[in-house]
Amino acid sequence: MASDTPAMAVVHGRSPIFYRRFDRKDDDQHQTHYCPGCGHGIVTKLLAEAIDTxxxxxxxxxxxxxxxxxxxxxxxxxxNIQVAHGRGPAVATAVKRSRPDSIVVSYQGDGDLAAIGTAEIVHAANRGETVSVIFVNNAIYGMTGGQMAPTTLLGEKTTTTPRGRDPAVHGYPLKVCELLATLEAPVFLERVALGSNKQIMATGRALRRALENQVHGLGFSLVEVLSPCPTIWGLDPAEAQTFVRETMTRTFPLGNFRDRSASAVPQRLAVTVPDLGELPRILGLGPASGVDGASDTVAPASPVPTADHRIVVAGFGGQGVLLLGEFLAEAGLSAGYHVSWLPSYGPQMRSGTSNCHVRISAVPIDSPVVSRPNVLIALNEPALRKFLPSMEPGGLVLYNADSVPVDCAGSGAGITPIASTAIADRLGSAKVGNVVMLGALLEATGMLPDSALERALHRLVTRERWYELDRAALQAGRAAVRRMTAAPAEPSLAQDPAMG
Amino acid sequence: MEPQLIKGNEAVVKAALLAGCRAYYGYPITPASEIVEMAALYLPEVGGVFVQAESEVAAINMLYGGASAGVRAMTASSGPGISLMQEGFSYLAGAELPCVIVDMMRGGPGLGGIGPEQGDYFQIVKGGGHGCYRNLVLAPASVQELVDLTMLAFELADRYRNPVVVLADGSVGQMMEPVSFPEPRPVPAAPAWAVTGTAATRQNLVSSIHLEPDVLEGHIRALEAKYREAERSEPRWETWRVEDADIVLVGYGIVGRVLRAVVETARRRGIRAGLLRPITLYPFPTRAIRALADSVRDFVVVEMSTGQLVEDVRLAVEGSRPVETYGRVGGNIPTVEEVLQFVERTILVGARVPLEVSPNGQ
Structure with missing residues (x-):
């Protein structure tokens, strides 16, 4: 009769994707740590088969x-990479982006993915990362002993919902596939279950699809698996499977929520890796070049050995305070000095006050902080009042106005009023008021040679129109100081500051 | 290369790329936002990876992923974001993953402010994540040093398989100074332990879990041995005019520069002052400070916090010399004048008043 017995195919063979012996376990190296009837063992096996196939x-x-x-x-x-709670999709993102030929699988439970890792899964899905996520939903925290999961069913008792999950207190079961289906990027979202052999076979097919999509570079795939946890549920394995099939699926309907496998196009971006020697050019190393590409160095003028210009530029945001400082620092560098530029920063860049500290020195700069300025460029009255008390006696103050407030005039510092905004307005744009001040400063002090300023303008001004306007502003600022020197009837004329 | 005027936060990205960094994950925060912006601009240009993460938690875990895959990778943030990353610091150290994190410190606690501060010293230098681990910590005082130390950070991270933090206050990131950039270094091959999705690396495992107590203890001891080795080999510091100094000022980062000016001014006033500026905060230059204690009368620690660095200085001095402390916080950088005044008043005038304890404890 033996010939009548159908040949028995071995359908439960061990996938070669499993280690032959689990050497990384401390004991019982022939079996997994999963409880009898646990869905993880099945999902792991299905995953192994999909990898093998x-x-x-x-x-x-x-x-x-x-x-x-x-x-x-x-x-x-x-x-294998073992990661922090909930962060699998972030780790998977980085691995896949740097190793695009790899097939990255983030395997997560319901606490991991749907509670602590909610942000990571939503954003990995929304970015359309080309990874495959396996989401095992057993509606409970198994490892920690049975606390409520975000997917715990209404009325279900857990150690942290001892009276059952009450939506008024605990909210509702979180439906991950439905949630992610609101996003544009995911390619494949499917909920399957381990409630019967037929369902298990469908799970195997879904897992294979999720991996296949990644092999084809199609984008983000997630398979949610409703899975039994007999130990924590307090059911025997058969009862637990029935619970999955008949109860869980009422809250979490099975089915496909997104399948764009056929229409999705491979996400792989073309990456060009430049030669190492190209890096300095790509990174713009070396001096910046603006109009005329004037990064070519002109032999620097010999710096004044005692120079120690400690400059504060202050005014409203939008007056070009920081750029004026940058012009000075750039010109100082061109002239062979040590320089530093330290801005105030943050919301004041968009409104309110703005200031920067510039140091131009013949010797290495100890501190970029200017606490005792010998030059103050005050583009408005609050700036004048704020910084005047910190001025070094004999320092130079350039103040953006027609006249100096009476109560400031006797401060000990020489305050020169230069109506820089008004002058700039007449030139065509109030925006170059900062450069008018720059011209005035250079005329009043001669602290930097013209050639250094020219180079700074070349480097920092990238548009021809502004370059011409800035040059005009520079000259206008110089002329304003010359006019005042010629007519010393003004309230307070710059003393030649004893700088250096 | 020829010096160029450049902002710290821009220079740090360029330095990283020159050092072979090819992945950046980050989340914007003042005063570090230009770093994430520059990374977004340049990483794709060099064939690297840039991801704007959904949070600092995600960013640090992306760093874990990139490092696991054997890529030189980095992130950057400031206090509040660095606090969020502490979980990741611990995992990175536990899994022995090399990576670089830049912290451009701002004022705290809580949302605090956005001005420069040095209040993250404890959470970065002492730990801030769980477990027995250390970050290697480098503290630049200038934009040039920010560039140099960022490049060094990648080397140290690989050498020790450990996170390396470049710890600077916001002003170092925000200021512009001339920088000479070095030539680019080749991108190193992925280390043998990395998980790269190839046959050769298939049996590699990156993990920080060791449930067996003896196994975990062995792992922690191995980490400890690395830190002891770093303590022997890696402390870096700068001294200035300490040879004949009666008073040594100790401060790192931007404060170290202020203190240099204090030393010069103090010397002109007849005070024999010197400076010790720690460049590595972990490992700390303990022995260098201990050695100075033999010849120095007083130490003055100046920092932009209410007293964090001072604890390490006191440990180094072991009570053999007085260690005074002066701090500014909230976004204020101590000025030369105020530090000098503190030095003169507290030390020279001998106004070291014994602690007064009133009967009602106030």
Whole structure:
């Protein structure tokens, strides 16, 4: 009768993707740590079969989470990364982006993915990362002993919902596939279950699809698996499977929520890696070049050995305070000095007050902080009042106005009023008021040679129109100081500051 | 290369790329936002990866992923974001993953302010994540040093398989100074332990979990041995005019520069002052400070916090010399004048008043 017995195919053979022995376990190295009837064992096996079928064992990198599946790396003979709770999709993102030929699988439970890792999964999905996520939903925290999960069913008792999950207190079960289906980027979202052999086979197909999509570079795929946890649920394995099939699926309907596998185009971006020697050019190393590409160095004028210009530029945001400082620092560098430029920063860049500290020195600069300025460029009255008391006696103050407030005039510093905004307005744009002040400063002090200023303008001004306007502003500022020197009837004329 | 005027936050990205960094993950925060912007601009240009993360938590875990895959990778943030990253610091150290994190410190606690401060010293230098681990910590005082130390950070990270933090206050990131950039270095091959999705690396595992107590203890001891080695080999510091100094000022980062000016001014006034500026905060230049204690009368620690660095200086001095402390916080950088005044009043005038304890404890 033996010839009548049908040949028995071995359908439960061990996938070669599993390690032959689980050497990474401390004991019981012939079996997994999963409880009898646990869905993780089945999902792991289905995953192994999918990897084997697609021939991607060497390329696969498994990202193991925190939760019952924390030990995924003990079983699967693929590249393994164990990560922090909920962060699998962030880790997977980075791995896949830098190793685009790898097949990255983030394996997560419901606490990991749908509670602590909500931000990471939503954003990895929304970016359309080309990774495959396996989301095992058993509606409970298994590893920590049975606390409420975001997917715990209404009325279900857990150690942290001892009276059952009450939507008024605990909210509703979180439906991950439905949530992610509101996003544009995901390519494949499907909810399957382990409630029957038929369902298990469908799960195997879905997992294979999720990996296949990645092999084809199609984008983000997630498979949610409704899975039994007999130990915590207090059911025997058969009852637990029935619970999955008949109860869980009422809250979490099975089905496909997104399948754009056919229409999605491979996401792989063309990456060009330049030669190492190209890097300095790409990074713009060396002096900046503006109009005329004037990064060519002119022999610097010999710096004044005692120079120690400690400059504060202050005014409203939008007056070009920081740029004026940058012009000075750039010109100082061109002239062979040590320089530093330190701005105030933050919201005041958009409104309110703005200031920067510039040092131009013949010797290395100890502190970029100017607490005792010998030059103050005050583009408005609050700036004048704020910084005047810190001035070094005999220092130079350039103040953007027609006249100096009476109560400031006797401060000890020489305050020169230069109506820089008005002068700039007459030139065509109030925006170059800062450069008018720059011209005035150079005329009053001669602290930097013209050639250095020319180079600074060349480097920092990138548009021809502004370059011409800035040059005119520079001259206008110089002329304003010359006019005042010629007519010393003004309230307070610049003393030649004893700088250096 | 010829010096160019450049902002710290821009220079740090360029330095990283010259050092072979090819992945950046970050989240914007003042005063570090230009770093994420520059990374977005340049990483794709050099064939690297840039991801704007959804949070600092995601950013630091992306760093974990990039480092696991054997890529030189970095992120940057400031106090509040660095606090969020502390989980990741611990995992990175536990899994022995090399990476670089830049912290451009701002005022705290809480949302605090956006001005420069040095209040992250404890959370970066002492730990801030869970478990027995250390970050290697480098503290630049200028934009040039920010460039040099960022490049060094990648080397140290690989050498020790450990996170390296470049810890600067916001002003170092925000200021512009001339920088000479070095020539680019080749991108190193992925280390043998990395998980890269190839046959050769298939059996590699990156993990920080060791449930068996003896196994975990062995792991922690191995980490400890690395830190002891770093303590022997890596302390870096700068001294200035300490040879005949009666008073040594100790400060790092931007404060170190202010203190140099204090030393010069103090010397002109007849005070024999010197400076020790720690460049590595972990490992700390303990032995250098201890050695100075033999010849120095007083130490004055100046920092932009209410007293964090001072604890390490006191540990180094072991009570053998007085260690005074002066701090500014909230975004204020101590000025030369006020530090000098503190030095003169507290030390020279001998106004070291014994602690007064009133009966009602106030």
């Amino acid at each position: 697609l021939g991607i064992q060497d390329r696969t990198i498994l990202v193991s989470p925190v939760g019952c599946s924390v030990f995924g790396y003990e079983y699967l003979d693929v590249g």
